[in-house]
Amino acid sequence: MRQLLAGKTAPILIVLLAIGLFWYAAAIWMNAPWQQTLNQRAGLENVSAIDFVAQTWAQDKPLLPAPHQVAGEIWNATVGTDIASKRSLAYHAGITLSATLLGFALGTLLGVGLAVMIVHNDASERSLMPWIIASQTIPILAIAPMVVVGLGAVGVTGLLPKALISMYLSFFPVVVGMVKGLRTPEAIQLDLMHTYSATPWQVFAKLRWPAAVPFLFASMKVGIAISLIGAVVGELSNNAGGGLGVRLLTGSYNGQTIQIWAALFIAAGLAALLVIAVGGAERLVNRAMGARP
Amino acid sequence: MTELAPPSPDAMAVVRAQNLGLTFPTNDGDVIALSDVNLTINKGEFVSFIGPSGCGKTTFLRTIADLEQPTSGTLTVNGTTPSDARLNRAYGYVFQAPALYPWRTIAQNVALPLEIMALTDKAERIARTLELVNLTGFENKYPWQLSGGMQQRASIARALSFDADLLLMDEPFGALDEIVRDHLNSELLKLWARTRKTIAFVTHSIPEAVYLSTKIVVMSPRPGRVTDIIESDLPAERPLDIRETPEFLRLAARVRDGLRAGHSYEE
Amino acid sequence: MSRLQTVLAALAAAVSLVGLVLALLAGDAPLPVLCTLLAGSLTAVRLRFAWSIWADGAVMVLSAVAILMALPAYDSEPLFFWLALVACWAFAWLFVERLSQAIRQRQVSGKIFGLIIPLIFGLALLFIWEVVTRGANVPQVLLPAPSQIWARLIDSVPTLVADFQQTFLKAVLAGYAMGCGAGFIVAIIVDRSPFLKRGLLPIGNFVSALPIIGIAPIMVMWFGFDWQSKAAVVVAMTFFPMLINTVAGLNQSSSIERDLMRTYAAGYSQTLLKLRLPAAAPFIFNALKINSTLALIGAIVAEFFGTPIVGMGFRISTEVGKLNIDLVWAEIAVAAVAGSVFYGVIALIERAVTFWHPSVRGGRA
Numbered sequence: 001m002r003q004l005l006a007g008k009t010a011p012i013l014i015v016l017l018a019i020g021l022f023w024y025a026a027a028i029w030m031n032a033p034w035q036q037t038l039n040q041r042a043g044l045e046n047v048s049a050i051d052f053v054a055q056t057w058a059q060d061k062p063l064l065p066a067p068h069q070v071a072g073e074i075w076n077a078t079v080g081t082d083i084a085s086k087r088s089l090a091y092h093a094g095i096t097l098s099a100t101l102l103g104f105a106l107g108t109l110l111g112v113g114l115a116v117m118i119v120h121n122d123a124s125e126r127s128l129m130p131w132i133i134a135s136q137t138i139p140i141l142a143i144a145p146m147v148v149v150g151l152g153a154v155g156v157t158g159l160l161p162k163a164l165i166s167m168y169l170s171f172f173p174v175v176v177g178m179v180k181g182l183r184t185p186e187a188i189q190l191d192l193m194h195t196y197s198a199t200p201w202q203v204f205a206k207l208r209w210p211a212a213v214p215f216l217f218a219s220m221k222v223g224i225a226i227s228l229i230g231a232v233v234g235e236l237s238n239n240a241g242g243g244l245g246v247r248l249l250t251g252s253y254n255g256q257t258i259q260i261w262a263a264l265f266i267a268a269g270l271a272a273l274l275v276i277a278v279g280g281a282e283r284l285v286n287r288a289m290g291a292r293p
Numbered sequence: 294m295t296e297l298a299p300p301s302p303d304a305m306a307v308v309r310a311q312n313l314g315l316t317f318p319t320n321d322g323d324v325i326a327l328s329d330v331n332l333t334i335n336k337g338e339f340v341s342f343i344g345p346s347g348c349g350k351t352t353f354l355r356t357i358a359d360l361e362q363p364t365s366g367t368l369t370v371n372g373t374t375p376s377d378a379r380l381n382r383a384y385g386y387v388f389q390a391p392a393l394y395p396w397r398t399i400a401q402n403v404a405l406p407l408e409i410m411a412l413t414d415k416a417e418r419i420a421r422t423l424e425l426v427n428l429t430g431f432e433n434k435y436p437w438q439l440s441g442g443m444q445q446r447a448s449i450a451r452a453l454s455f456d457a458d459l460l461l462m463d464e465p466f467g468a469l470d471e472i473v474r475d476h477l478n479s480e481l482l483k484l485w486a487r488t489r490k491t492i493a494f495v496t497h498s499i500p501e502a503v504y505l506s507t508k509i510v511v512m513s514p515r516p517g518r519v520t521d522i523i524e525s526d527l528p529a530e531r532p533l534d535i536r537e538t539p540e541f542l543r544l545a546a547r548v549r550d551g552l553r554a555g556h557s558y559e560e
Numbered sequence: 561m562s563r564l565q566t567v568l569a570a571l572a573a574a575v576s577l578v579g580l581v582l583a584l585l586a587g588d589a590p591l592p593v594l595c596t597l598l599a600g601s602l603t604a605v606r607l608r609f610a611w612s613i614w615a616d617g618a619v620m621v622l623s624a625v626a627i628l629m630a631l632p633a634y635d636s637e638p639l640f641f642w643l644a645l646v647a648c649w650a651f652a653w654l655f656v657e658r659l660s661q662a663i664r665q666r667q668v669s670g671k672i673f674g675l676i677i678p679l680i681f682g683l684a685l686l687f688i689w690e691v692v693t694r695g696a697n698v699p700q701v702l703l704p705a706p707s708q709i710w711a712r713l714i715d716s717v718p719t720l721v722a723d724f725q726q727t728f729l730k731a732v733l734a735g736y737a738m739g740c741g742a743g744f745i746v747a748i749i750v751d752r753s754p755f756l757k758r759g760l761l762p763i764g765n766f767v768s769a770l771p772i773i774g775i776a777p778i779m780v781m782w783f784g785f786d787w788q789s790k791a792a793v794v795v796a797m798t799f800f801p802m803l804i805n806t807v808a809g810l811n812q813s814s815s816i817e818r819d820l821m822r823t824y825a826a827g828y829s830q831t832l833l834k835l836r837l838p839a840a841a842p843f844i845f846n847a848l849k850i851n852s853t854l855a856l857i858g859a860i861v862a863e864f865f866g867t868p869i870v871g872m873g874f875r876i877s878t879e880v881g882k883l884n885i886d887l888v889w890a891e892i893a894v895a896a897v898a899g900s901v902f903y904g905v906i907a908l909i910e911r912a913v914t915f916w917h918p919s920v921r922g923g924r925a
Contacts, residue, residue, distance in 0.1 A: 011760075121564075123657040137899050139896075146885060189394075191355075195359075264778075
């Protein structure tokens with residue numbers, strides 16, 4: 001038992017359990033007033049405490065749905081529904097996922113390209129770097145609706161506007177990380193390449209790039225998480241296209257709290273999967289490159 | 294110092310510096326790193342450069358390697374400019390730190406210059422040079438799996454792998470402890486005897502310089518300059534206990550005197 | 561000159577020359593544009609004579625002014641106009657390229673001119689934006705010109721101020737203070753319990769990678785349409801970065817430093833105050849800086865889900881619907897300035913508090 005508690009798994013499980021219990025308790029407390037109103041309207045009196053608690057966990061549009069209600073909705077809306085149907089959360093998650101991945105790929109390419117340019121050219125570093133750092137401090141996500149509507153007005157709709165938002169969110173961490181990474185080789189290592197009369201391309205391919213790979217993965221983990229946020233927020237401005245953001249928005253208009261929570265958890269699960277996938281790729285590449293285990 | 298020019302005066306000279314000077318501009322004014330250095334390193338010699346920090350010994354080595362550009366005088370390497378010598382891959386350079394790439398195995402690290410210079414028979418060269426530095430069997434280890442001394446030996450193998458006749462070594466054993474250093478010194482002498490390379494070796498240890506060298510160049514700082522050039526008369530065969538012989542101690546005393554004279558104005 | 565500089569110089573002169581010929585053939589070209597194209601063509605003399613870096617800078621500025629003056633003259637700009645723009649861009653790039661080389665070689669002061677280079681880049685971006693949107697008649701719904709945005713910004717100051725008050729002064733600041741404060745306090749509590757550290761931290765790390773912003777509709781339902789719900793979103797977004805960074809920071813002090821405190825028989829709170837919190841300061845400020853941006857994003861996006869009829873996010877989402885894109889850009893400009901100032905203030909406080917840290921001593925924020 002003591003060994004179990006000393007590890008990480010047991011504490012995490014216990015904390016999760018505590019959160020679950022707290023959630024059920026909060027559901028009773030938050031849903032109780034409305035349940036009382038409902039019971040009065042229905043003329044129900046003398047509802048036993050146990051029944052009342054069960055009622056608060058089974059409302060149609062509860063203020064706070066109980067965990068099992070959210071889990072049930074997720075099950076129904078993914079496994080229980082045809083994947084091509086517009087009611088399927090898997091269908092909407094697929095839309096969000098494709099925008100996320102496209103934007104992430106574009107953003108990473110753009111970020112790496114800019115970083116290579118910045119590291120190899122003094123003038124572009126001096127011109128670009130201060131703006132790239134400054135732009136980290138402004139809430140660029142606010143541009144999302146404008147990108148979607150502006151591009152929509154000139155006929156560009158669907159995946160691309162959302163992917164563009166994801167792209168401009170994810171390229172910042174990649175640029176900053178890669179500039180740092182491409183600069184990690186020490187003077188002594190660059191001198192060594194100089195004594196071999198290596199070409200700039202050889203210095204890049206054999207020294208700078210491998211040295212920067214760990215930084216690339218660290219930035220990509222940040223990048224993919226915010227790519228997903230960009231895609232979801234992009235969807236808020238275009239109800240027609242579908243996606244998890246649209247499910248959040250329609251759920252909010254119709255007061256379908258269970259639907260909101262289900263979409264939220266699917267989005268969280270998606271984010272987790274994506275980060276884990278990048279982390280897995282990182283571990284594979286690191287092992288191939290002989291990193292200390 | 295006038296020379297009656299024979300047909301090929303530099304036939305034996307691998308490195309030849311004449312009135313060499315190098316000045317670095319800094320925010321606090323110019324720093325004279327090298328001033329009026331005249332020196333010839335002949336083929337097959339083992340030349341040590343010794344002096345306190347700031348005396349320009351590393352700068353001189355870096356100038357030979359075309360990592361710094363002299364501001365006055367002339368310097369030839371194999372009869373050409375340092376830049377051409379570098380392009381001809383005339384020398385191997387060993388830095389203070391191993392500077393091995395952590396993402397490459399030892400064999401891959403040794404293969405790095407071979408890849409860049411597009412040389413053939415990589416496997417044979419890797420096996421041969423790792424054998425020279427006694428690292429056979431460690432081909433597939435990563436640098437961090439080796440001790441500091443072994444890492445530095447791997448970096449020497451990397452400098453030897455492309456068969457340059459000149460080896461430039463910048464305090465290669467400076468970061469190692471005394472016992473490992475003794476061992477590597479005797480290994481280095483054996484390696485020098487087997488390969489007949491020309492070696493330029495920077496150090497700040499008097500015993501190391503005397504033990505290894507056929508010629509010791511004593512330098513002193515502000516401005517960086519050569520104060521003494523000592524030809525060693527020790528025999529070619531040097532067991533480690535040669536360091537207790539009177540000949541050895543006499544040479545060491547002369548080096549120490551040279552160093553003291555170089556910056557007597559400081560004390 | 562480097563190869564890149566030679567290519568740029570050749571490009572600038574050649575484009576100017578072609579533009580000059582076309583402009584002369586057109587006959588009605590405005591005089592300033594003609595003059596700058598002529599000056600640009602004349603830079604070809606640098607093949608034989610030294611051409612000062614400042615002369616390149618002057619050609620850049622003059623051609624930019626000439627292009628702006630010529631903008632209103634046409635309904636649809638002729639080819640030589642665009643060539644003048646390309647030449648102006650090439651001169652700007654060449655100037656920046658030569659200037660950074662001069663800084664590298666210590667011919668000019670890096671302190672002053674190092675600031676001028678990004679400024680030139682920013683102005684060039686604005687300039688090209690202005691000229692292309694107006695010159696090529698880009699639909700206003702896609703991208704309004706900076707001058708239009710500026711005019712709109714001046715016109716709608718009262719609206720923008722009201723939105724700023726609602727979103728920034730109420731939702732962002734309140735949520736930021738509560739979220740960071742709660743994260744900090746929980747971190748101190750968690751730090752005392754190794755069990756909680758092991759259990760809560762992995763979850764906190766995990767949660768901060770999630771799209772927390774999605775809870776906005778729920779918060780609107782719980783706390784109503786006004787700023788309180790936005791502040792709640794901000795609290796949720798800022799809590800976890802603060803928690804994780806503070807806990808990591810509290811582990812920063814070395815065992816030697818902690819042993820030293822033990823030899824003084826210092827108590828928990830003394831060690832916390834005198835050693836561990838100061839050592840954690842760089843991490844805490846890191847979280848404060850990350851959170852300053854997150855807070856603004858959280859408040860603005862949360863307003864997309866419903867607000868009283870005021871607020872930056874509300875304005876952005878409704879004016880986008882009405883295709884008043886210039887007002888949206890004005891709002892974004894306000895948000896950008898607010899975000900940078902917010903971040904800048906925290907960075908300044910950080911410099912004052914953690915002056916001892918290598919990243920601050922090194923001279924960079």
